[in-house]
Amino acid sequence: MLDPKQFINIDSYNSYEKDFIVVGTGIAGLRAALEIAKTEKVTIITKSKIIETNTNYAQGGIAVVLAKEDNFELHIEDTLYAGDGMCDKNSVEILVKEGPERIRELIDLDIKFDRTDDGNLSMTKEAAHSKNRILHAGDTTGAEIERVLMEAVLKNENIEIKEYNFIVDFLGEHSILAYDTVEKNYSVINFKGIILATGSIGAVYENTSNPKIATGDGIALAYRAGAVLSDMEFVQFHPTTFYKENTPRFLISESLRGEGGILRNKYNEKFMNRYHNKSELAPRDIVSRSILSEMDMTESKCVYLDMTHLDKEYLYKRFPNITAFCKDYGIDISKNYIPVSPAAHYMMGGISVDIDGKTSIEHIYAAGEVSRTGVHGANRLASNSLLEGLVFGKRAAETAVFESKDIVIKKNKNKFNTVKKPYICYNDLNKLITEFKSIMWEKVGILRDEQGLKEALNKIELIIHKIMNYKFSGETIVDGLEFINMLTVGYIIIEASLKRKESRGAHYRLDYPQKNIEKKIYYSFSKNID
The missing domain is CATH 3.50.50.60 (FAD/NAD(P)-binding domain)
Incomplete structure (x- = not known):
């Protein structure tokens, strides 16, 4: 740890x-x-x-x-x-x-x-x-x-x-x-x-x-x-975040589909009715996997959310923030489709x-x-x-x-050891963080399997081995400490994903696509029991 x-x-x-x-x-x-x-x-x-x-x-x-x-x-x-x-x-x-x-x-x-x-x-x-x-x-x-x-x-x-x-x-x-x-x-x-x-x-x-x-x-x-x-x-992956290459994701709210938004592939075809009887209003995990499937079949990096059949004034009033964001990228949501793809959203x-x-x-x-x-x-x-x-x-x-409320606060003496390691520079730290995030997205994302999860574990262990050789200076302290937390959390997500040999909710295993209907199992982790 x-x-x-x-x-x-x-x-x-x-x-x-x-x-x-x-x-x-x-x-x-x-x-x-x-x-x-x-x-x-x-x-x-x-x-x-x-x-x-x-x-x-x-x-x-x-x-x-x-x-x-x-x-x-x-x-x-x-x-x-x-x-x-x-x-x-x-x-x-x-x-x-x-x-x-x-x-x-x-x-x-x-x-x-x-x-x-x-x-x-x-x-x-x-x-x-x-x-x-x-x-x-x-x-x-x-x-x-x-x-x-x-x-x-x-x-x-x-x-x-x-x-x-x-x-x-x-x-x-x-x-x-x-x-x-x-x-x-x-x-x-x-x-x-x-x-x-x-x-x-x-x-x-x-x-x-x-x-x-x-x-x-x-x-x-x-x-x-x-x-x-x-x-x-x-980990929940929201089905619809704004997609533009080399641009940070921006949430395109579930409410747009709740108000009648339609998901279309690059051929302008509706597709959600092929995956679930609730179509666009299926649970998020199903919509996210359905979008991935369409992206794969059509060799696309996104699908599209169509709001153009709804009243313009209502859209602008109901979704002013999303309207303004899309406008900055040349998209009028009353006239143009919104490019969307899934992204990590909720734990x-x-x-x-x-x-x-x-x-x-x-x-x-x-x-x-x-x-x-x-x-x-x-x-x-x-x-x-x-x-x-x-x-x-x-x-x-x-x-x-x-x-x-009745606890008596005791002031303890703390002694901290001197860390005798070289400082890591910001660029080198940022490269490790970028590599880690990419591993998590590619191997521990919406679709998982044992081979990919174990590959992710091995690669993250190598990153941990590298970062252990350094300490953080003033410019890298916060990013570095956040990275330590991210590595810890990522590692546990992978371990938990390996343990659950079934597909359930947001956790989908390509090698175990069925749900275990015979029993419900909870997996817990603690440094005292791991």
């Missing part, structure tokens, strides 16, 4: 005591901090600026049962169906039944969800949903949720925010090591309880809809501390937690995408992720306060 402290020299450090820490400023982290702040002091730590989160990039919406024609049972059933037999039903029921109250709290904060002409909340349908239950704010729903939660956080005197602080590692039970990327110094922070809400792992892949900060930090931190991880083989697995956000380690909690609650199973239902952040962010915070 890679130890990040083997790559840095810590000549001196500051020391602080904080009651509660939340790592991450996405929906789960902000909701958790607001809950803790009702009775306790809490410090939010983020490695970048406070609004640089996956939540801020979320487009489509948030799923919740509020419509008269909808009910809890239907939302639960849709979630279980998408999860392909791997969901924890109790967790799903909590998500669905507590969801409406969490949404009403956002409405009380004056969130600007879209409304119909008569003033009612506007709801759309997305893939694998049986009813229109997706609340939205144009096509920047995540940014609107982030806005209202952040405004509440900034007004709260019990909440302190520390931006540009990278959590390097845990130091024992109630202590973390952080690196201030602005001041260029280290801190040891002692705490009563900590909630990890660090988001996704998308950046381990060459093609992803996630921002570059999504490097799996929380999962790697928890693993090194001895926490149990589960379902790490289940269904993560740090194993119970329904109250408790990990396998006392006083360490997790919420949001970094956690594995069992809500998503083998394949997440569209727009359930933001709801999970709200529901389980609150629950984790309540549990952390209840269990940890």
Whole structure:
């Protein structure tokens, strides 16, 4: 196991005591901090600026049962169906039944969800949903949720925010090591309880809809501390991200297909009806594999999303952000097809937690995408992720306060070894990162097999061997430490993918294309049991 402290020299450090820490400023982290702040002091730590989160990039919406024609049972059933037999039903029921109250709290904060002409909340349908239950704010729903939660956080005197602080590692039970990327110094922070809400792992892949900060930090931190991880083989690949060669991927929301968008191949043929009876609204894993199949058969690098049959003014109003993005590349979505292809999007697995956000380690909690609650199973239902952040962010915070508020913070002495290795230059580090991402995309992506997974493992072990010969300087510390986390997470994804000798949900094995219908198996990982 890679130890990040083997790559840095810590000549001196500051020391602080904080009651509660939340790592991450996405929906789960902000909701958790607001809950803790009702009775306790809490410090939010983020490695970048406070609004640089996956939540801020979320487009489509948030799923919740509020419509008269909808009910809890239907939302639960849709979630279980998408999860392909791997969901924890109790967790799903909590998500669905507590969801409406969490949404009403956002409405009380004056969130600007879209409304119909008569003033009612506007709801759309997305893939694998049986009813229109997706609340939205144009096509920047995540940014609107982030806005209202952040405004509440900034007004709260019990909440302190520390931006540009990278959590390097845990130091024992109630202590973390952080690196201030602005001041260029280290801190040891002692705490009563900590909630990890660090988001996704998308950046381990060459093609992803996630921002570059999504490097799996929380999962790697928890693993090194001895926490149990589960379902790490289940990585969701979003079917539709904007495709242009040598251009970073941009999410083209599920909502476009929910509003009637049609997928076409390069010959202008509709194709989804050949793969699933729900066509464009099939579960994401099926749509992604179907697109890959069409790309392979037509020898193309993408397929196309057709919105041209829909009203121009409605499209522009409903999807202003996507409209503007496509316009920058010369595409008018009311007249032109949008080139799309799949990209890494969401981790269904993560740090194993119970329904109250408790990990396998006392006083360490997790919420949001970094956690594995069992809500998503083998394949997440569209727009359930933001709801999970709200529901389980609150629950984790309540549990952390209840269990940890009486802890007496002890200031421990820490001694760090001097690392006597040469510094790696930025270009050499970047080459290794690029190579790693390419391996993950080509061998551990949408379609997997034993040969490819083992090849990936061997190649990544060689990269690990190379990086072990160096340490990180000021210009490479953050990228280097992120890379250590990415290597850790990538390695575990491969190990989990090798263990699951079946195809289920987002995990598809070419050498084991069938699902094991006789039994449901969960694979867990911990440095204490591996």
